[in-house]
Amino acid sequence: MDVFDRASEKEERDRTDAIATVLEAARPTSLATGTCVDCGEPIEPERLAVMQYAQRCISCQRQQEHRNQVMTGGRRA
Ligand SMILES: [Zn+2]
Known part of the structure:
Protein backbone atom coordinates (compact mmCIF):
# COMPACT_ATOMS: atom_id res chain seq x y z
CA MET A 1 0.00 0.00 0.00
CA ASP A 2 1.52 3.31 -1.02
CA VAL A 3 0.98 6.75 0.35
CA PHE A 4 -1.78 7.55 -2.14
CA ASP A 5 -3.79 4.53 -1.13
CA ARG A 6 -3.49 5.49 2.49
CA ALA A 7 -4.46 9.07 1.73
CA SER A 8 -7.57 8.11 -0.20
CA GLU A 9 -8.56 5.61 2.47
CA LYS A 10 -8.33 8.31 5.09
CA GLU A 11 -10.24 10.70 2.87
CA GLU A 12 -13.04 8.20 2.46
CA ARG A 13 -13.24 7.58 6.21
CA ASP A 14 -13.38 11.31 6.88
CA ARG A 15 -16.12 11.77 4.30
CA THR A 16 -18.20 8.95 5.76
CA ASP A 17 -17.84 10.51 9.20
CA ALA A 18 -18.82 13.92 7.87
CA ILE A 19 -21.92 12.54 6.15
CA ALA A 20 -22.97 10.72 9.32
CA THR A 21 -22.55 13.92 11.33
CA VAL A 22 -24.66 15.94 8.91
CA LEU A 23 -27.40 13.30 8.79
CA GLU A 24 -27.44 13.14 12.57
CA ALA A 25 -27.84 16.92 12.82
CA ALA A 26 -30.57 17.04 10.19
CA ARG A 27 -32.72 14.39 11.83
CA PRO A 28 -35.73 15.83 13.64
CA THR A 29 -35.27 15.53 17.39
CA SER A 30 -38.63 13.92 17.94
CA LEU A 31 -37.80 11.05 15.61
CA ALA A 32 -34.75 10.24 17.67
CA THR A 33 -36.24 10.78 21.10
CA GLY A 34 -40.03 10.94 20.82
CA THR A 35 -39.77 13.61 23.48
CA ARG A 47 -49.67 11.61 17.81
CA LEU A 48 -46.36 10.42 16.37
CA ALA A 49 -48.27 7.91 14.26
CA VAL A 50 -50.16 10.66 12.45
CA MET A 51 -47.46 13.32 12.67
CA GLN A 52 -44.05 11.77 12.41
CA TYR A 53 -42.21 15.05 12.89
CA ALA A 54 -44.19 16.27 15.88
CA GLN A 55 -41.88 18.01 18.31
CA ARG A 56 -44.40 18.71 21.03
CA CYS A 57 -46.87 16.62 22.97
CA ILE A 58 -50.56 17.34 22.41
CA SER A 59 -50.99 19.70 25.35
CA ARG A 67 -49.82 31.58 22.05
CA ASN A 68 -49.57 32.04 18.29
CA GLN A 69 -53.22 33.08 18.13
CA VAL A 70 -52.74 35.59 20.89
CA MET A 71 -49.70 37.03 19.16
CA THR A 72 -51.14 37.21 15.66
CA GLY A 73 -54.86 37.66 16.25
CA GLY A 74 -54.85 40.30 18.92
CA ARG A 75 -54.30 43.99 19.26
CA ARG A 76 -52.83 46.00 16.50
CA ALA A 77 -51.28 49.35 17.24
ZN1 LIG B 1 -45.12 18.79 26.13
Missing part, protein backbone atom coordinates in the same frame (compact mmCIF):
# COMPACT_ATOMS: atom_id res chain seq x y z
CA CYS A 36 -41.62 16.93 23.67
CA VAL A 37 -39.28 19.88 23.18
CA ASP A 38 -41.30 21.98 25.62
CA CYS A 39 -42.00 19.81 28.64
CA GLY A 40 -39.64 16.90 28.00
CA GLU A 41 -42.44 14.36 28.40
CA PRO A 42 -42.79 11.52 25.87
CA ILE A 43 -44.95 12.47 22.89
CA GLU A 44 -48.09 10.37 22.60
CA PRO A 45 -47.46 7.42 20.22
CA GLU A 46 -50.79 8.05 18.50
CA CYS A 60 -47.85 21.71 24.60
CA GLN A 61 -48.88 21.94 20.94
CA ARG A 62 -52.25 23.36 22.03
CA GLN A 63 -50.54 25.92 24.23
CA GLN A 64 -48.20 26.83 21.39
CA GLU A 65 -51.11 27.33 18.99
CA HIS A 66 -52.90 29.40 21.59
